[in-house]
Structures are given as structure tokens and as C-alpha cells.
Amino acid sequence: xxxxxxxxxxxxxxxxxxSTNDEARRRVLAAAPxxxxxxxxxxxxxxxxxxxxxxxxxxxxxxxxxxxxxxxxRIEPSQEPLMALVSASSCVRVVERLLGRAISIRxxxxxxxxxxxxxxxxxxxxxxxxxxxxxxxxxxxxxxxxDVAGTAIRTRATSLAESGLGRIRPDTRRRWxxxxxxxxxxxxxxxxxxLSNDSDPLCDFFEPRDSLAGQAVRIQQGxxxxxxxxxxxxxxxxxxLMTDGGLTAIYGGQVLRD
Amino acid sequence: MPGTPLEEAExxxxxxxxxxxxxxxxxxxxxxxxxxxxxxxxxxRRGPETSPVVSTxxxxxxxxxxxxxxxxxxxxxxxxxAPSGVVIESPMVGTYYASSSPDAAPYVSIGxxxxxxxxxxxIEAMKVFTDIPAGLNxxxxxxxxxxxxSVEFGQPLFRVNPA
Numbered sequence: 061x062x063x064x065x066x067x068x069x070x071x072x073x074x075x076x077x078x079s080t081n082d083e084a085r086r087r088v089l090a091a092a093p094x095x096x097x098x099x100x101x102x103x104x105x106x107x108x109x110x111x112x113x114x115x116x117x118x119x120x121x122x123x124x125x126x127x128x129x130x131x132x133x134r135i136e137p138s139q140e141p142l143m144a145l146v147s148a149s150s151c152v153r154v155v156e157r158l159l160g161r162a163i164s165i166r167x168x169x170x171x172x173x174x175x176x177x178x179x180x181x182x183x184x185x186x187x188x189x190x191x192x193x194x195x196x197x198x199x200x201x202x203x204x205x206x207d208v209a210g211t212a213i214r215t216r217a218t219s220l221a222e223s224g225l226g227r228i229r230p231d232t233r234r235r236w237x238x239x240x241x242x243x244x245x246x247x248x249x250x251x252x253x254x255l256s257n258d259s260d261p262l263c264d265f266f267e268p269r270d271s272l273a274g275q276a277v278r279i280q281q282g283x284x285x286x287x288x289x290x291x292x293x294x295x296x297x298x299x300x301l302m303t304d305g306g307l308t309a310i311y312g313g314q315v316l317r318d
Numbered sequence: 319m320p321g322t323p324l325e326e327a328e329x330x331x332x333x334x335x336x337x338x339x340x341x342x343x344x345x346x347x348x349x350x351x352x353x354x355x356x357x358x359x360x361x362x363r364r365g366p367e368t369s370p371v372v373s374t375x376x377x378x379x380x381x382x383x384x385x386x387x388x389x390x391x392x393x394x395x396x397x398x399x400a401p402s403g404v405v406i407e408s409p410m411v412g413t414y415y416a417s418s419s420p421d422a423a424p425y426v427s428i429g430x431x432x433x434x435x436x437x438x439x440x441i442e443a444m445k446v447f448t449d450i451p452a453g454l455n456x457x458x459x460x461x462x463x464x465x466x467x468s469v470e471f472g473q474p475l476f477r478v479n480p481a
Contacts, residue, residue, distance in 0.1 A: 140448075141443045142444070144444055144446050168444040169444075183447065185446060185448040187451050189435065281413060281466075281467075281468035282467040283467075298444065311411045311412055311443045312412035312413035312443050312444070
């Protein structure tokens with residue numbers, strides 16, 4: 061592990077990338093960055109989501125990946141699975157301040173406004189020759205034109221502009237993306253430091269924003285589907301699901317949408 | 319809103335384990351046996367950079383390497399021969415994926431030669447996708463799980479003929 065690690069974000073912007081997570085992966089595998097790194101692309105040609113999902117984006121979308129060294133960040137290995145939740149809570153804090161309204165989180169990391177997805181997060185832990193790195197990919201619809209995204213996305217997605225920020229003029233789109241990015245970088249840094257200090261438990265923040273609380277929930281785990289009722293999250297980030305067999309902690313799988 | 323006594327007890331157990339893990343890291347301890355009333359927690363740690371193995375609860379623990387277990391020899395000479403080689407176990411709870419995406423080729427298949435740092439699969443827990451390195455040199459002889467399957471801590475994933 062390198063002795064020098066800067067906690068100042070070093071931002072690298074690209075016009076186009078295949079995927080900011082893929083570029084970040086290539087970077088950390090080639091050589092350990094000197095500190096917190098941001099790979100930011102105006103456009104992704106192969107933006108990735110979970111599994112075979114793609115992340116649709118246009119010039120109104122903010123897409124970037126944060127690369128951090130968990131050892132220098134004092135993130136315990138047992139805390140690493142919390143990073144999707146930590147990232148989601150950071151986005152939520154920034155968006156709530158921007159819009160002046162409460163928004164919800166669908167465990168573990170979908171950020172929703174009135175049931176529509178505003179942001180997506182993809183966290184990957186990469187083993188490199190010099191140790192592990194965490195890649196936190198975030199895509200947030202700032203002023204995306206969802207009308208051209210196709211029906212499936214149009215009906216399930218929203219943007220900051222649509223959700224209360226108001227129309228953003230094309231000539232100010234870049235400034236708005238930069239503004240949101242800087243707010244997010246500041247918040248993620250604060251939340252990561254808070255995680256290493258074990259302060260401000262995530263479940264307290266999550267509880268009033270939990271879109272699955274009290275709802276019938278189905279989780280797909282491979283060929284198996286677990287059904288139950290959402291009962292919040294545990295301090296380790298797992299979903300509490302009340303099933304016919306009792307209270308179960310869910311760590312993996314996909315929350316199915318009807 | 320307070321949970322049921324069972325829920326609160328579970329949450330308290332998780333808090334206790336996290337506290338103990340922090341103590342192990344802080345004081346560089348390799349083992350802790352914690353007994354209080356009817357609760358027993360045993361924690362073991364392989365080294366300063368590895369994650370503790372929690373024996374009481376399957377909390378996800380992304381470690382630097384997968385757990386390796388030598389296959390057991392047959393109990394009796396007349397019994398069918400047990401598969402030889404070493405088993406790579408899941409180091410965490412989550413969902414096993416054989417490839418980086420459904421369209422991508424699997425990281426390994428039977429006959430693949432692996433090195434210690436070769437990624438053999440990805441395990442997802444709470445939308446954090448963790449590369450799992452092989453932890454040894456050798457050849458994959460059997461794949462014991464299906465892509466998309468839920469796996470537990472310590473569950474055998476691969477059988478390997480060590481180099």
C-alpha cells in the first residue's frame with residue numbers, strides 16, 4: 061500500500077467513454093492512482109447497470125465513477141458492502157437540498173422520486189496488484205430528455221429538471237452537471253469519512269426514506285424468489301424481510317418490480 | 319419505531335460483531351471468543367490485511383482472497399474416491415456471477431489455468447460487485463454453482479487441481 065494518498069478529488073473529464081466504471085477499472089489495474097480519483101464522461105457509449113442492464117444517458121445526464129482505496133479511507137472490509145447504500149444516501153442528501161423535498165431509496169441503492177428512478181449506482185470492488193480499490197459509478201439524470209429514451213425508460217425514470225428544478229437551458233447544462241458533481245463529491249467524501257468514524261448510522265437515515273417499508277417485496281436470487289414484507293434495514297445494510305418463515309436478512313438478489 | 323425483541327436482539331448481535339471486528343483490527347488480535355449470557359461469538363482473523371471469519375452469522379465479508387479448503391480423503395479404502403484437489407469457497411454471502419455481464423464470457427471454465435490473482439467470479443451483495451481472486455495457482459476441475467445462484471459464506475464454488 062502506497063504511503064501517499066491524496067484525499068483531494070482528482071477529476072478527469074472525457075467527452076466520450078465506453079463506461080466510466082470500465083475506464084476507472086483500467087486505471088486502477090494499470091497503476092494505483094495517487095488518491096481519490098473521479099472519471100467523468102459527458103457521454104457513455106456502453107454505460108452499464110446491473111447484469112445485462114445498460115444505463116441510458118444523454119447530454120443532460122451526469123455520469124462519473126469515483127475510485128477510492130478502502131484501506132487509505134479506513135473502510136473496514138466488513139463495511140465495503142455498505143458502499144452502495146452510502147453512495148445512495150450521499151446522492152439523496154444532495155438532491156433533497158436541491159429540490160427541497162424528501163425523496164426515497166429502494167433498497168439497496170435506487171433513488172426514486174414518486175416511484176421513478178432518478179439515479180443509478182454501480183459499485184465494484186476490484187483486486188489490483190497493489191490491493192483492492194472501490195469503484196463507485198453514479199449516473200444521475202440532471203436535465204435528461206427522457207422523451208427520446210424509449211417507453212420503458214420514459215415511464216420509470218425522471219430527472220432533476222422534471223422533479224422540481226425546472227427547465228435547464230441547453231447553454232447551462234454543463235454548468236449544472238458540474239455543480240451537481242461538486243456537491244456530490246463533497247457529500248460522498250463526508251459520508252465516507254463518517255463511515256470510517258462509524259457515525260450517523262445509515263439505517264436511521266434510510267428509515268424515513270425506505271420505499272419498501274411495509275410493502276410486499278419479492279427478491280429474485282437466481283432461480284429462487286423470496287417473498288415477504290419490507291421491515292427496514294439492519295445496521296450492516298442488509299434488508300429486513302418478514303417472510304412466512306420469520307424475519308430474514310437479505311444480502312443479495314434483485315428486488316422485482318411489478 | 320422499536321422493532322420486536324427478536325429484531326432488536328439481531329440488530330444488537332450485528333452491532334456487537336462490528337464492535338469486536340473493530341477491536342480486532344485496532345489491537346491486531348487474531349482471535350476473540352465472546353460469551354455473554356446465551357450469546358457466543360467466535361471471531362478468527364488470518365492476518366492484518368485479511369477480514370475476520372465470523373462463525374456466528376453470515377455477514378458479507380469481501381476478503382482479499384477466497385477461502386481454500388483441501389478436499390477430504392476417503393474415510394475408508396473401499397469407499398468411492400472423493401474428488402481430489404482443493405475447493406475454493408465463497409468468502410461472503412451474496413449472489414454468484416460467472417461473468418462480468420450475462421453477455422460476457424465466464425471468467426473461468428473447466429480446464430482453465432488460474433493464478434493466485436486470477437478473478438474466478440464476481441459475488442454481489444447489496445449491489446456491491448466484488449471480484450473474487452483464485453488465491454492459488456492451478457486448474458479448474460469442477461464448477462459447483464450456477465451463475466445467478468445465491469451463495470453462503472464458506473460454500474464451495476470451484477474444485478481446483480493445484481499447480
